[in-house]
Amino acid sequence: MNFWRVPLDTNEIDVVHGEVHIIDDRCKGCGYCIEFCPRHILEFSLQFNAKGYHPPVVKNFKDCVNCHYCEVICPEFAIFSVEVDEPPVV
Amino acid sequence: MRYNSDNFMKKPEHPLNGLIRKDRIPHIWCSGCGIGTVFSSCLTSIKNSGLDLNKFAMVSGIGCSGRAAGYVKLDSFHTTHGRAIPFATGLKLANTDLNVIVFSGDGDLFAIGGNHFIHAARRNMDITVICVNNFIYGMTGGQVAATTPHSAISTTTPFGNPESPFNLPLLAYASGATYVARWTMLHVRDLTESIGEALSRKGFSFIEILSPCPINYGRRNKKLPMEILKMYQENTIIKNNADPAELDIDFERGVILGKFIDKDRPTYTENYDKICRSTQNV
Ligand code: SF4
Ligand code: SF4
Ligand code: SF4
Helix, strand or coil: CCCCCCCCCCCCCCCCEEEEEECHHHCCCCCHHHHHCCCCCEEECCCCCCCCCCCEEECCHHHCCCCCHHHHHCCCCCEEEEEECCCCCC | CCCCCCCCCCCCCCCCHHHECHHHCCCCCCCCCCHHHHHHHHHHHHHHCCCCHHHEEEEECCCCHHHHHHHECCEEEECCCCCHHHHHHHHHHHCCCCEEEEEEEHHHHHHHCHHHHHHHHHHCCCCEEEEEECCCECCCCCECCCCCCCCCCECCEECECCCCCCCHHHHHHHHCCCEEEEEECCCHHHHHHHHHHHHHCCCCEEEEEECCCHHHHHCCCCCCHHHHHHHHHHCEEECCCCCHHHCCCCCCCCEEEEEEEECCCCCHHHHHHHHHCCHHHC
16 A cells, blocks of 8 residues: 555554455446445546446456445446455455 | 566455445546545444344435445435435334445435425434535536535526525524534544434434536536545634534635534424323224
């Protein structure tokens, strides 16, 4: 994680890791999750889903902090995160 | 090319899958429409409340927001236009153990059903009313609504709107609502908390949620969905307990959000028991 100023207790804080799951065929490509993810780890896929929208893909799995914002802002029940111990390697 | 992998060790389900009719998803709402976010927030509040799911009923009227009743996997009721509140009132009076939620839009609740709204608030019916306010009649093609701002172009006001819009929290307060709040769909965490609070308290609760209608409002007024969300982020001020009279919506000046009213007053059911069921009347 990049900090503007490294916090003094950075070694003692456990950063929570999340694993993002995307249900491609529910997505309508509004881009809200991509725009408002505080870690900016999502981007539009080049692929189309069944309805012809571009769903998001994760560009940087290890940076998800499981804040769930993508999950709560999504109007389509198409994306959610779950807490994991280690950043996922996918 | 990046794609979404299927090789996760275990495939969890979306946390709200248990509360939606999965066979009807993707729902009918347009891309970027805020109704889905408000609906999802409402389901999260229901789930987090820890209350018995068999004791919930969701009632909707007509309009895009009215479709919510058809997507929720709880007892639900899709009623006639403007009449969600009378149906909800009936449900509540017949079975006072139910938590009754009305989920509908600004047109249904405040134009077609305006009269029902003020009287349910006056009686302090113990229901929770969630109003998705997108400033327009979305489903019928973008006609001017009772909430449309002066500056807005609609199919029936091509030069701008000469009518003054309602200040919904003021209307709710003046009619007698005992819980009044306003959020935008971008403030979804505050919204979820607020709906949870409204569910847990007795009396008539009203929450207004500002929400984009990219197709029938945004397109005509040259506002992309993302620009509307940015406006919600930058031109809003959270001010709890603000005076309801100062809650007119003006994004130039800044729109006030927050919880405005939270007070106690005997509900209709309590008054009924006290006045009509007291021993001397039996
Ligand atoms: S959980 Fe938070 S950090 Fe992870 S992808 Fe979603 S919005 Fe981004
Ligand atoms: S918020 Fe939901 S519908 Fe919008 S792009 Fe992200 S996953 Fe797709
Ligand atoms: S017409 Fe407007 S309110 Fe209706 S679903 Fe489409 S975007 Fe949403």
